[in-house]
Amino acid sequence: MAEISSDNGRKFTIPIGPQHPALKEPGHFEFVVDGEVIQEASVKLGYAHRGIEKIVEDRNYTQAMYILERVCGICSHVHASALAMGAEQLAGVEAPPRARAIRTLVYELERIHSHLLWLGVAAHEAGFEALFMYSWRDRETIMDILEEISGSRVHYSVNAIGGVRIDISAESAQNILKAVDFLEERSKHYLNVVSSDRVFLQRSRGIGVMSPEEGNRWGVVGPVARASGIKRDVRVDAPYAAYDIFPVTMITASEGDLEARFTVRVRELLESTRLVREVVKNLPEGELTTKVKRKIPPAETVVRIEAPRGELMYYMKSNGTDQPERIHGRTPTIPNMASVLHLTIGHQLADAPMILAGIDPCFSCNDRAVVLKSQSHSDLWSWDQLRQYGIDRYHGRT
Amino acid sequence: MDVLRQLLIIAIFPGGIFMLLIGLVYAWINGKLIARLQNRVGPRWFQPFADMLKLITKEEIVPEGTNKLLFELLPIVALAGPMTAALYVPMAGLRPSSSFQGDLIVTIYLLSLMTLCTGFAGANTRDRFSTIGATRALTQLFSYEAPFLLALLGPAIVAGTWQISEIITTNQGLWLVVTQPISFVIAIIGLMGKLEMHPFDAPEAKTEIVAGALTEYSGRGLALFKVGHYVELVIGLTLVAALFLGGLANPLMFLLKTLGLLLGISFLEALMTRLRIDQTVGLWWRYGSVLALLQLVILVIWSTLVS
Amino acid sequence: MSKKSNIFQDAISSFVQGPVTENYPAEKRPIADRFRGELSWSPEGCSGCNLCAKECPAGAIEVITLDRKAKRFVVRFRVDRCAFCGQCQTSCRKGCIDLANDRWELASYDRSDFEKLYGHPDDIAEYLASLNQSEATDD
Numbered sequence: 001m002a003e004i005s006s007d008n009g010r011k012f013t014i015p016i017g018p019q020h021p022a023l024k025e026p027g028h029f030e031f032v033v034d035g036e037v038i039q040e041a042s043v044k045l046g047y048a049h050r051g052i053e054k055i056v057e058d059r060n061y062t063q064a065m066y067i068l069e070r071v072c073g074i075c076s077h078v079h080a081s082a083l084a085m086g087a088e089q090l091a092g093v094e095a096p097p098r099a100r101a102i103r104t105l106v107y108e109l110e111r112i113h114s115h116l117l118w119l120g121v122a123a124h125e126a127g128f129e130a131l132f133m134y135s136w137r138d139r140e141t142i143m144d145i146l147e148e149i150s151g152s153r154v155h156y157s158v159n160a161i162g163g164v165r166i167d168i169s170a171e172s173a174q175n176i177l178k179a180v181d182f183l184e185e186r187s188k189h190y191l192n193v194v195s196s197d198r199v200f201l202q203r204s205r206g207i208g209v210m211s212p213e214e215g216n217r218w219g220v221v222g223p224v225a226r227a228s229g230i231k232r233d234v235r236v237d238a239p240y241a242a243y244d245i246f247p248v249t250m251i252t253a254s255e256g257d258l259e260a261r262f263t264v265r266v267r268e269l270l271e272s273t274r275l276v277r278e279v280v281k282n283l284p285e286g287e288l289t290t291k292v293k294r295k296i297p298p299a300e301t302v303v304r305i306e307a308p309r310g311e312l313m314y315y316m317k318s319n320g321t322d323q324p325e326r327i328h329g330r331t332p333t334i335p336n337m338a339s340v341l342h343l344t345i346g347h348q349l350a351d352a353p354m355i356l357a358g359i360d361p362c363f364s365c366n367d368r369a370v371v372l373k374s375q376s377h378s379d380l381w382s383w384d385q386l387r388q389y390g391i392d393r394y395h396g397r398t
Numbered sequence: 399m400d401v402l403r404q405l406l407i408i409a410i411f412p413g414g415i416f417m418l419l420i421g422l423v424y425a426w427i428n429g430k431l432i433a434r435l436q437n438r439v440g441p442r443w444f445q446p447f448a449d450m451l452k453l454i455t456k457e458e459i460v461p462e463g464t465n466k467l468l469f470e471l472l473p474i475v476a477l478a479g480p481m482t483a484a485l486y487v488p489m490a491g492l493r494p495s496s497s498f499q500g501d502l503i504v505t506i507y508l509l510s511l512m513t514l515c516t517g518f519a520g521a522n523t524r525d526r527f528s529t530i531g532a533t534r535a536l537t538q539l540f541s542y543e544a545p546f547l548l549a550l551l552g553p554a555i556v557a558g559t560w561q562i563s564e565i566i567t568t569n570q571g572l573w574l575v576v577t578q579p580i581s582f583v584i585a586i587i588g589l590m591g592k593l594e595m596h597p598f599d600a601p602e603a604k605t606e607i608v609a610g611a612l613t614e615y616s617g618r619g620l621a622l623f624k625v626g627h628y629v630e631l632v633i634g635l636t637l638v639a640a641l642f643l644g645g646l647a648n649p650l651m652f653l654l655k656t657l658g659l660l661l662g663i664s665f666l667e668a669l670m671t672r673l674r675i676d677q678t679v680g681l682w683w684r685y686g687s688v689l690a691l692l693q694l695v696i697l698v699i700w701s702t703l704v705s
Numbered sequence: 706m707s708k709k710s711n712i713f714q715d716a717i718s719s720f721v722q723g724p725v726t727e728n729y730p731a732e733k734r735p736i737a738d739r740f741r742g743e744l745s746w747s748p749e750g751c752s753g754c755n756l757c758a759k760e761c762p763a764g765a766i767e768v769i770t771l772d773r774k775a776k777r778f779v780v781r782f783r784v785d786r787c788a789f790c791g792q793c794q795t796s797c798r799k800g801c802i803d804l805a806n807d808r809w810e811l812a813s814y815d816r817s818d819f820e821k822l823y824g825h826p827d828d829i830a831e832y833l834a835s836l837n838q839s840e841a842t843d844d
Binding site for chain 1: 710711712715716719725737738739740741759760761762763788789790791792795796804806
Binding site: 433435440669 | 716723725
């Protein structure tokens, strides 16, 4: 074992990923362990880089919306609606109230879907297979509802530039209310389970504790930040879609450990069910879309959306044609990833997959960013330099 | 004729083919029960057989840097241990085919061979997951072995003998689960620890260290280890049922009692969160050993007072 | 639910009620009305605006114009490229395109099954004939 042990012969590196049963998505983690205790952690991302930001520069806004929808398989609606909202802002129009309410409805349904999925995955990482199976069974309810109202279980495609494509019929509204009642009851049950199952609490209470100061330093977002008592929720701070008409109560916890991340997400499930009920009952009447010209005048904008995993930001620039000049997204996993590397240190190897799952990582979302090592001394590159670097790199590849 | 009879005992019943078959059937029942408790369908009846057939026909890859002899020998020893133990327990409710004074101790140690082989197999390869898995497997061995032994000592002390068949005949009256509940619970949980069943499966925790000590095993070796686990499950259930649930008078009682125990085990397996290795060790040394010792002390005082 | 609810209740009710898993290929559930399955195109009313092909994010639709004045078009649809977003259905003002909710098991062993031609049978025949002709001249 000469090559895997270091100088004192006790530490060695445990690789997790890109192929590993703990991670269903490609990411590479290296944990240096001393016995069972993690001493160092490092991460390598980029296995699922698809060049999606470049692809959308060659498409018109409608096409780009469907391409961006495929950034993520779980929170597809937030990406598509971010582009739709950005295009509307660039064109200087606003979606009609009914369209905004329907978008809000789908945001919240998607959040229920995503949090239930996360609950199962995180329980699986802890070896709590029963919770995994039950939460995924109940998640089928919400997927059936999404299929009924949108026509697909994963990529809902409910957005259009200037509004939404679907309407909620009275019958669908009844079904949504029925499903939400069921899920509310189940969510209360899961809240009891994650906060009272004693064996499970041994694995989650006091593990991966992050103080608000640390959270702010690492810039964490979403439920991870809220579980550490950081009040950060775009739905409250800068309401978009119909969140100004249907206000959200921010769910926070002060403990900052894994248990808090579980309870915050499950309590957000309850909040989402309340919100869905309110939106369905008070859906404004009116048009579904406003007319948006195909060619959008040159402008720049930034869209912020609270995705199920945290704050999602899109920068968009138009150039007067029907194709965007530049679209850049920052997904919530990247800021949260830094916290994993810090939090795992000092914990046991067995806790590492749970701490990682605690941030609800989405690898295919975050793999649009490429870190360039600066060859010149300046960290600022002009567009031409960056382009030249790309061309040289492309030609110089082996 | 005597030689032929011995051969039959080893090859057909209760060793050999019978043990393999009943082990696979019990593995299927276990899987099915867990699935039903989790609202799933679960495997079909031939699934364990199909898995074994697949593994046996697969190419076995011996990784570089391992001792090839050990790599191939360890799975065989791991299966041979529980197979031999089958001769000393009242398998299928019939009399043990071999019996001598002290066979309880021999059986317990034959059952430990499995974990030892798993540990050695993990340490034999250079894989990092295997090494950690092996460390965890051996750590776990040292934690549950003493309480498990102490728990099984209870019935032996009451009966005043080390011979399994005599313990059963002496304790015909009241089921020992009533008089020694602590030992019974510790024996059941110890069996789960021995078999690395779910809450105690840190040595093969798949979300951390892939498959633990057996990560590098692919074909025949893995099949032998798996069958060994299944066989050991049946023997462990038989032993606990025989000692604590008033013996196994006939095949029907054998089925009822062992399957009842299996249902309980599946319940725990389906609903528990995996314990970290330090939590497992803490559980056994902090509570398991102390409680088992307490039970033993009560038993010793009681039997001295009675006699 | 009371404060005492725990996972054991789930286990017992699951054990009694039996698995919820569907026996998929044997039993199929009714599918939602809006479900987006395989595309179909009917030539009635098509004006040849080409909007469906222009807005398709996957490049799965190709409108082949045989005769613009007589409104004779053939649509070539590539199932293997389709992302089932349904934008073509929204874009088409004449309602020629439908994403059926009954055809969604589209796996095939043969790549040629993934390329479909829609249109009047005569138009398709003419288009195929013109294809063969151009191939012959190429040789």
